Amino acid sequence: GAGVSQSPSNKVTEKGKDVELRCDPISGHTALYWYRQRLGQGLEFLIYFQGNSAPDKSGLPSDRFSAERTGESVSTLTIQRTQQEDSAVYLCASSLAGLDRGLSSYNSPLHFGNGTRLTVT
Amino acid sequence: GEDVEQSLFLSVREGDSSVINCTYTDSSSTYLYWYKQEPGAGLQLLTYIFSNMDMKQDQRLTVLLNKKDKHLSLRIADTQTGDSAIYFCAEIRAGGTSYGKLTFGQGTILTVHP
Numbered sequence: 001g002a003g004v005s006q007s008p009s010n011k012v013t014e015k016g017k018d019v020e021l022r023c024d025p026i027s028g029h030t031a032l033y034w035y036r037q038r039l040g041q042g043l044e045f046l047i048y049f050q051g052n053s054a055p056d057k058s059g060l061p062s063d064r065f066s067a068e069r070t071g072e073s074v075s076t077l078t079i080q081r082t083q084q085e086d087s088a089v090y091l092c093a094s095s096l097a098g099l100d101r102g103l104s105s106y107n108s109p110l111h112f113g114n115g116t117r118l119t120v121t
Numbered sequence: 122g123e124d125v126e127q128s129l130f131l132s133v134r135e136g137d138s139s140v141i142n143c144t145y146t147d148s149s150s151t152y153l154y155w156y157k158q159e160p161g162a163g164l165q166l167l168t169y170i171f172s173n174m175d176m177k178q179d180q181r182l183t184v185l186l187n188k189k190d191k192h193l194s195l196r197i198a199d200t201q202t203g204d205s206a207i208y209f210c211a212e213i214r215a216g217g218t219s220y221g222k223l224t225f226g227q228g229t230i231l232t233v234h235p
Binding site: 033113115 | 154224225
């Protein structure tokens with residue numbers, strides 16, 4: 001497929017358990033973003049990867065949240081000891097934007113996956 | 122803080138025009154985007170405008186930008202029931218370490234009645 005792929009599409013977990021959410025970006029996209037969308041709310045930025053490093057982790061809500069990216073490709077968002085307030089749709093996006101690409105990178109749109117709906121019971 | 126704000130709901134009749142409004146606070150914003158989200162789906166880029174433009178038209182979509190008032194609008198002509206969705210405006214702010222990082226509004230739910 002040519003788009004951003006996320007798995008699983010739905011995840012129900014018990015409070016206190018750990019979960020891993022996966023994102024496969026579009027091949028060749030150097031930038032990868034994780035956003036969270038709570039019910040009835042806008043998108044909340046979590047973390048941004050450029051290649052395999054994360055120059056901006058400012059949106060991670062607590063130290064229970066972590067993410068990594070390998071091979072400048074797949075990214076995993078891990079939530080430890082899940083809480084009910086973690087219930088949301090987690091959206092991944094990728095783009096060609098890059099620190100070395102100058103202003104033109106702003107024109108590179110973000111391509112979003114369909115998200116993982118996480119429900120913590 | 123610096124926010125992007127939108128009205129939450131808009132209801133229109135099929136065939137009418139829809140206008141979705143957005144205000145932003147960061148004057149250093151470079152590109153401004155409109156995304157559409159249908160139920161259960163990710164976000165689809167509809168259109169974007171560069172901050173040195175006043176207007177952009179793309180088929181049924183017209184984007185107007187008023188930099189002085191930091192106001193962005195999306196007009197959908199001849200609105201169809203398939204246009205029912207949540208519409209997000211988003212901005213990219215110049216500088217910093219997050220090239221390409223978007224800041225989103227909370228979304229406007231557009232409902233189109235037959």
